[in-house]
Amino acid sequence: MIDTQDKCHSSVEELLAEKNQRYTTHRKSIVRVLFELSKPASLSEILAVASQRSINLPISTAYRNLAILEDCGVVRRLIASEDLGLYELAEALTGNHHHHLICEQCGDVNDLSSNSNLERALSRAAEMVMDQIDFQVTGHRIDLTGICSNCNKVDSA
Amino acid sequence: MIDTQDKCHSSVEELLAEKNQRYTTHRKSIVRVLFELSKPASLSEILAVASQRSINLPISTAYRNLAILEDCGVVRRLIASEDLGLYELAEALTGNHHHHLICEQCGDVNDLSSNSNLERALSRAAEMVMDQIDFQVTGHRIDLTGICSNCNKVDSA
């Protein structure tokens, strides 16, 4: 499990090299932002953080690089929000298998580390599926939905 | 658990009535298509089936009615496909709690009934979340991802 940003960057560099991609300044900025946020972020959030640091990151470049990073296994694009792509560092990169907490009110998404209980129940379910119907399970996605602490405060106020 | 289409329609009628919505012909057509497909369908799939039955269902009307049906708890809009909304009858209506099998190759989505093992592991995970962080879990979503039977055939051919 990658814990320092330096290790992260060198791993990314390798992953990109495997596909003959350069680890450019823009791409480093994106990875740095995602590493530091350590939660799924939309494109505009990524741009906002970059902007705070006086990094000019054009929209088209950001999208293109996120797609390339995804293709190289550095970034994962989540399907969690109704109408917005959310990006995070890929599990293959961080070594941190996890699921997500999604607030139904504000749409905020946060990581949630898994537990062996759950993972065991899931593998059993996957085995049953592969036995009973002809579907080859290779992964899973779990979201717990509800109301986040922020929205809870606002509601009770 | 609703098993016949008649029961389904009368439940829908009640749900709509609660919000002073009429159960129009278009809305019935949509519910009928979703009931019979019994798998998540995109707007164009819904329109295609309707069209086969010589039902003219304009795009804007279909979208509007799907949104209203969702608001009344009749329809659920899934977040499963990258760039397409998928619709199915809501669990509250059918009484059939289930998860989804998603083919990573062709994007096809199918229902998968859950099992008590998995649901128990999930409730425990939800309790831990509510204990440890201030997030109120009210639901969950599980997708098993992999390769469907169709894509498996094509690949090995």
Next chain:
DNA sequence: TTTAGTAATGAGAACTATTCTCATTATATG
């Protein structure tokens, strides 16, 4: 059965996140 009043419809415009295009710029390599 009229008659308002309200809800639903449908064609097309508008919106918006994302992707594409292509001319320019940066980088790597011999």
Next chain:
DNA sequence: CATATAATGAGAATAGTTCTCATTACTAAA
């Protein structure tokens, strides 16, 4: 340095979805 290739960035294009608004269909009261 010279050349080839990759990356960039501004803006156009795309596409799923929502919005607008004039028309039509219901509903419920008179």
